[in-house]
Amino acid sequence: METVRKWVQVIIGFLTNSSWSFPFTNAIYQGPLKVICAPGLNCYSCPAATTYCPMGSIQQLLGGLRFALENGQYYFGFSVFGTIGVLGGLFGRMICGWACPFGFIQELLHKIPSKKFAIPRILSYGKYMFLLVFVVVLPLVLVDEFGSGSPWFCKFVCPAGTLEAGLPMLLLQPNLRNSLGLLFLNKFVIMTIFLIWAVFSSRPFCRTACPLGAFYALFGKVRLIKLHLDEAKCTNCKACHHVCPMGVKFNESPDDPECISCLACMNKACQFDAISLEIGGIPLATPSKGMSPVGKS
Amino acid sequence: MSQAGHDLRKKRPIRKAPFVVISIFLIFWMIGVATGEPARVLEQAIQVCLSCIGIG
Numbered sequence: 001m002e003t004v005r006k007w008v009q010v011i012i013g014f015l016t017n018s019s020w021s022f023p024f025t026n027a028i029y030q031g032p033l034k035v036i037c038a039p040g041l042n043c044y045s046c047p048a049a050t051t052y053c054p055m056g057s058i059q060q061l062l063g064g065l066r067f068a069l070e071n072g073q074y075y076f077g078f079s080v081f082g083t084i085g086v087l088g089g090l091f092g093r094m095i096c097g098w099a100c101p102f103g104f105i106q107e108l109l110h111k112i113p114s115k116k117f118a119i120p121r122i123l124s125y126g127k128y129m130f131l132l133v134f135v136v137v138l139p140l141v142l143v144d145e146f147g148s149g150s151p152w153f154c155k156f157v158c159p160a161g162t163l164e165a166g167l168p169m170l171l172l173q174p175n176l177r178n179s180l181g182l183l184f185l186n187k188f189v190i191m192t193i194f195l196i197w198a199v200f201s202s203r204p205f206c207r208t209a210c211p212l213g214a215f216y217a218l219f220g221k222v223r224l225i226k227l228h229l230d231e232a233k234c235t236n237c238k239a240c241h242h243v244c245p246m247g248v249k250f251n252e253s254p255d256d257p258e259c260i261s262c263l264a265c266m267n268k269a270c271q272f273d274a275i276s277l278e279i280g281g282i283p284l285a286t287p288s289k290g291m292s293p294v295g296k297s
Numbered sequence: 298m299s300q301a302g303h304d305l306r307k308k309r310p311i312r313k314a315p316f317v318v319i320s321i322f323l324i325f326w327m328i329g330v331a332t333g334e335p336a337r338v339l340e341q342a343i344q345v346c347l348s349c350i351g352i353g
Contacts, residue, residue: 034339
């Protein structure tokens with residue numbers, strides 16, 4: 001199943017970044033596919049991006065809301081919130097585990113042999129702050145003399161944007177290098193910190209700072225597809241604790257907002273068939289290992 | 298339907314909350330489409346936002 005997940009990550013990463021003419025055009029894709037929302041965090045200024053980033057779009061729409069309202073345009077971000085809300089209601093943070101290119105990059109970095117460190121649970125609340133403050137409040141409230149707000153998360157934090165868009169654009173358009181300043185230095189340092197941290201800890205950006213992950217986390221209890229714990233079969237052996245890339249203690253918190261449904265606990269850890277994948281309450285898959293709660297060998 | 302399959306469905310009732318949530322956000326999406334928002338999103342997405350990516 002892990003191989004299937006990796007292939008799904010590669011295919012979705014390719015589908016959301018499938019415009020490979022940029023080495024010849026030195027520009028980003030500008031076709032009609034960009035009306036489609038990327039399920040994961042994928043900067044739309046990436047030269048290969050063929051979809052839009054929901055977090056980038058929400059900030060742009062909210063930043064331009066005053067100007068839009070003055071012109072009779074009601075661009076509150078309903079279509080973007082609607083799209084990621086439907087995705088959240090269907091999959092929740094399964095998107096993070098299966099369809100986010102930046103999550104995939106962090107997973108690959110974490111495979112580099114090194115000493116590994118856990119991430120304190122309290123840091124996971126940081127991403128809700130980024131969602132509320134940097135994506136919603138600041139673009140709405142702090143506006144310039146023309147009434148336009150800035151995309152604060154993209155501008156000052158997003159390491160995915162620096163890696164997928166900033167650096168490639170600097171390579172493609174050398175004249176942009178003259179514009180580099182403190183803003184880029186700040187974002188480059190943040191990107192470097194998260195990429196190095198990803199070697200030592202599993203998915204640090206997803207767990208501590210990703211606003212899209214925070215949004216999908218809100219659907220932890222109500223998403224259609226999720227993992228189910230059969231408490232009658234669970235022996236509380238805690239094997240699921242050791243394989244979870246998100247630090248979830250599944251037997252203690254089966255609806256944990258951090259769960260990305262990578263299925264590692266179900267396939268790699270649980271020997272008692274206590275964990276299954278379900279759709280709306282109906283079991284979809286339960287690995288049969290032929291063990292009973294009293295029959296562990 | 299097999300007895301095993303029947304038992305599984307009896308054990309776990311279908312959860313209705315996801316369908317309610319999905320329906321609400323589907324309505325959000327339709328409102329956004331009705332106000333012409335996707336055209337604005339496309340307009341923004343096809344331009345390189347230099348300050349967004351840390352340049353300029």
